[in-house]
Amino acid sequence: MHMADALISPAVGGVFWAATAGLMTYCSKKMRNSFESLQVPLMGVLGAFIFASQMINFTIPGTGSSGHLGGGLLLAILLGPCPAFMTIASVLTVQALFFADGGLLALGCNIFNLGFFPCFLAYPFIYKLIAGEKPTQSRIVAGSILAAVVGLQLGAFGVVLETLFSGISELPFSTFVLLMQPIHLAIGVVEGLVTASVVAFVWAARPEILEMAAGHAPAKSFSIQKVLATLMILALVTGTGLSWFASAHPDGLEWSMAKTSGKEELEAPEQGIHSMLGHLQEATSFLPDYGFKSAEVTEAAEGEAQHETAVVEEAEAWPAVDIGTSVAGVVGGSLTLLMAWSIALFLRREQKTS
Amino acid sequence: MPKIESSLFEIGVLDQLAFQDTPLHRIDPRIKLITTLCFIVTVVSYNHYEFSALLPLILYPIALSASGQLPGAYLWRKLLIASPFALLIGMFNPLFDHSTLLQIGGLSISGGWVSFASIMLRFTLTVSAALILVASTGFATVCMALGRMGISKVFTTQLLFLYRYIFILTDEGLRMMRARNLRSFDKRGTGLKIYGSMLGQLLLRTMDRAQRIHQAMLCRGFTGDIRLNRQFRLRSTDITFAAGWLTFFILARTCNLPLAVGQFVMGIAA
Numbered sequence: 001m002h003m004a005d006a007l008i009s010p011a012v013g014g015v016f017w018a019a020t021a022g023l024m025t026y027c028s029k030k031m032r033n034s035f036e037s038l039q040v041p042l043m044g045v046l047g048a049f050i051f052a053s054q055m056i057n058f059t060i061p062g063t064g065s066s067g068h069l070g071g072g073l074l075l076a077i078l079l080g081p082c083p084a085f086m087t088i089a090s091v092l093t094v095q096a097l098f099f100a101d102g103g104l105l106a107l108g109c110n111i112f113n114l115g116f117f118p119c120f121l122a123y124p125f126i127y128k129l130i131a132g133e134k135p136t137q138s139r140i141v142a143g144s145i146l147a148a149v150v151g152l153q154l155g156a157f158g159v160v161l162e163t164l165f166s167g168i169s170e171l172p173f174s175t176f177v178l179l180m181q182p183i184h185l186a187i188g189v190v191e192g193l194v195t196a197s198v199v200a201f202v203w204a205a206r207p208e209i210l211e212m213a214a215g216h217a218p219a220k221s222f223s224i225q226k227v228l229a230t231l232m233i234l235a236l237v238t239g240t241g242l243s244w245f246a247s248a249h250p251d252g253l254e255w256s257m258a259k260t261s262g263k264e265e266l267e268a269p270e271q272g273i274h275s276m277l278g279h280l281q282e283a284t285s286f287l288p289d290y291g292f293k294s295a296e297v298t299e300a301a302e303g304e305a306q307h308e309t310a311v312v313e314e315a316e317a318w319p320a321v322d323i324g325t326s327v328a329g330v331v332g333g334s335l336t337l338l339m340a341w342s343i344a345l346f347l348r349r350e351q352k353t354s
Numbered sequence: 355m356p357k358i359e360s361s362l363f364e365i366g367v368l369d370q371l372a373f374q375d376t377p378l379h380r381i382d383p384r385i386k387l388i389t390t391l392c393f394i395v396t397v398v399s400y401n402h403y404e405f406s407a408l409l410p411l412i413l414y415p416i417a418l419s420a421s422g423q424l425p426g427a428y429l430w431r432k433l434l435i436a437s438p439f440a441l442l443i444g445m446f447n448p449l450f451d452h453s454t455l456l457q458i459g460g461l462s463i464s465g466g467w468v469s470f471a472s473i474m475l476r477f478t479l480t481v482s483a484a485l486i487l488v489a490s491t492g493f494a495t496v497c498m499a500l501g502r503m504g505i506s507k508v509f510t511t512q513l514l515f516l517y518r519y520i521f522i523l524t525d526e527g528l529r530m531m532r533a534r535n536l537r538s539f540d541k542r543g544t545g546l547k548i549y550g551s552m553l554g555q556l557l558l559r560t561m562d563r564a565q566r567i568h569q570a571m572l573c574r575g576f577t578g579d580i581r582l583n584r585q586f587r588l589r590s591t592d593i594t595f596a597a598g599w600l601t602f603f604i605l606a607r608t609c610n611l612p613l614a615v616g617q618f619v620m621g622i623a624a
Contacts, residue, residue, distance in 0.1 A: 044515020
């Protein structure tokens with residue numbers, strides 16, 4: 001469930017980069033004191049362990065498929081929230097750079113979805129509460145499953161919201177939620193079971209490791225107020241940032257005008273200052289129009305006739321189709337590709353001869 | 355499983371590519387990092403119905419992989435392996451968005467297909483830019499550059515550590531996996547119970563290893579810094595590289611180059 005660069009807008013990517021950077025600064029401040037301790041190599045090696053554990057898989061009974069560990073919650077249990085968050089961030093960075101999973105701009109979103117929720121919400125408020133100070137086998141299992149499920153549900157919902165706010169995908173909110181949440185419910189249960197069995201094994205074999213981790217973790221001094229404040233600020237930044245972009249974008253207005261007063265009167269002339277400004281606005285629009293029109297289409301799809309009117313309305317809301325422009329775009333596009341290709345060929349030949 | 359195995363092998367390939375000595379490899383890593391980020395932001399900032407206007411940006415990955423002597427076929431393969439998520443989500447656009455956006459001859463193309471094509475093009479551009487960054491710079495150097503640009507030391511140290519131990523630990527995981535597979539008949543012993551204790555074992559070994567590493571590091575005077583013997587100096591070629599590409603990005607972003615070229619050609623033809 002890695003977000004991809006191709007699906008997010010700069011505003012969403014930027015907001016989550018900022019949120020992730022803030023969390024990282026907070027964490028590295030918290031961890032500065034323990035910098036010479038065992039924590040440094042432990043974090044590094046456990047990050048590598050997440051990769052290594054993905055070499056080994058197991059059969060999920062009854063389905064014939066196989067699963068493996070995701071690792072967010074396990075790291076939080078072993079290391080505590082802050083070091084675990086940093087470790088997950090590093091794992092995702094390596095994945096983004098080497099496996100092309102997600103992307104550089106989407107990295108903020110991914111770290112937030114897969115790091116923040118398990119480390120700062122699921123672990124302290126669910127796992128710790130259930131497993132308690134003196135964990136037993138059954139408490140570990142219950143805590144892990146519940147925490148993993150909640151963490152992954154939140155993460156999946158994060159993916160949905162980020163995609164929705166970016167407006168690149170046309171997928172309606174309800175469809176996307178129905179697609180993502182059940183899948184991640186199943187993944188969450190599997191992840192919880194795996195985490196539980198590993199933690200239970202460690203608990204049976206070397207209980208001092210878990211105690212050490214719980215002692216290392218700054219979880220005790222971790223206040224709910226701080227989490228809430230961070231979330232509030234985030235919501236505020238996201239809300240104001242996005243609404244500013246949205247209201248600066250005239251498409252919504254144009255659309256409602258076309259809807260209320262009909263299109264003909266308002267249609268801009270094809271040439272002249274108006275269309276030039278239109279082009280300028282198109283060229284500089286930062287956030288793509290993420291009107292909730294697609295959700296409307298699904299609603300309207302209940303009745304056939306209604307559906308048709310919705311489609312017509314949509315077509316009206318769009319810039320008029322200009323055949324000349326389309327053909328010119330295709331011709332120009334092909335020529336551009338040809339040029340890029342020949343430049344590359346030239347560069348390669350230069351390299352060979354030099 | 356073979357997929358992970360082969361992709362790990364491919365990490366090594368990326369590293370090997372980074373050891374080359376070409377004009378691209380000689381560019382300052384910080385400059386390459388900034389240019390890559392600018393490129394990605396430029397790509398994703400387009401309207402989601404934009405396809406043709408994005409095409410000029412293909413020049414960036416193509417020119418860089420050419421001047422850095424990076425094998426195109428290999429980069430394509432990595433792109434294909436990573437594509438499922440964008441493909442899966444993008445596929446819904448043609449289903450939900452039917453209104454006609456383009457008309458070429460008798461063929462009318464719906465907005466959904468255009469935005470789907472745009473998503474796949476964005477995917478190709480952004481992912482290839484990131485791959486080219488690593489293949490032309492190397493992971494340790496990217497980390498150094500991140501550190502120089504103000505990313506916290508805790509994080510860059512963590513990245514370097516992680517990277518150093520991925521190979522060792524995955525090797526160990528792979529050996530355990532092979533040993534279990536050789537001993538399990540008819541899928542016996544591949545269930546969750548055995549899996550849990552296998553991972554637990556691997557985890558305990560990993561933690562013991564961390565302890566040994568830590569002691570060894572303390573013996574060698576570790577104070578929280580990983581020192582790499584590399585110096586950064588900005589040269590005029592670096593500045594030209596950044597300035598040139600940034601100008602190109604701005605140019606491509608502000609005017610639709612293919613459309614202009616197309617209209618020009620059509621004008622001549624008419």
